[in-house]
Amino acid sequence: MESVQQHRREASDRGPVRLAIITVSDTRTPKTDRNGQWLQQQILAAGHEVTAYVIVKDDPSQLDDVLNNLLATDAQVLLFNGGTGIAPRDNTYDALARRLEKTLPGFGEIFRMLSFEQVGAAAILSRAVAGVVGGRVVFSTPGSHAAVQLAWEKLIAPELQHLAWEVVR
Numbered sequence: 001m002e003s004v005q006q007h008r009r010e011a012s013d014r015g016p017v018r019l020a021i022i023t024v025s026d027t028r029t030p031k032t033d034r035n036g037q038w039l040q041q042q043i044l045a046a047g048h049e050v051t052a053y054v055i056v057k058d059d060p061s062q063l064d065d066v067l068n069n070l071l072a073t074d075a076q077v078l079l080f081n082g083g084t085g086i087a088p089r090d091n092t093y094d095a096l097a098r099r100l101e102k103t104l105p106g107f108g109e110i111f112r113m114l115s116f117e118q119v120g121a122a123a124i125l126s127r128a129v130a131g132v133v134g135g136r137v138v139f140s141t142p143g144s145h146a147a148v149q150l151a152w153e154k155l156i157a158p159e160l161q162h163l164a165w166e167v168v169r
Contacts, residue, residue: 004162017164019043020052020075022066024082024092025143028055035081035148042152048160051075058083063095071134076164078136079156082143084127093127096140100131107139107155114150137163 021043023036030036033055040050052075056066063083070078083092097103107130115123128151130139141151156163 014161014165016048017077017160018049018051018075019077019079020054020070020073021050022052022070022078022080023055023143024058024063024080025055026057026089028082030055034145035143038145039079039081039148039152042157046157046160058089058091060091060095063092064099067096067099067133067138071136076136076167077156077160078133078138079152080138080140081148084129084140084142085125086127090127092140093129096133096138097129097131099133100129100138101134102132104130104132104137110155111141111147111151114154115147118146118150132167135168137167 021036021039023033025033030053036053036055040053043050051073052070054066056062067078080092080096083090108126108128111128112123112126115126126142126147128141128147130137132138139151139156141147
């Protein structure tokens, strides 16, 4: 436990984390994207930076393009929301999972466990995933606001600085 606490202290000394928010949707706009607006507020309130905000259609080639573009920026953490279900149009998991160089299986496992407390057995439909691509931490959550809020508050925010530091140290 001491090494985790020490890592967190060292990570917090590195200053704010730079994040990109990516909403995957065929219908949302910056005005109607509740998740994007909420995440921006949370990130800024925590003293971090939003370096990019993108709404992209749930299309594998467009998702690939967005990921490639963001890997060329200084964003340390990429937050995707939407497109993680099992419907034929849900492509986010597939587009991102094949690009992950290292996976963080605990994220999806714990996310689904916590989701189960909220939505019951429907939690098994989520393909929330996280990992590392090109020295960036990538999170992908369902697009419901409850899912985005759960992932941010319970899993991402508490370890954000530690994650951003750990991936490059």
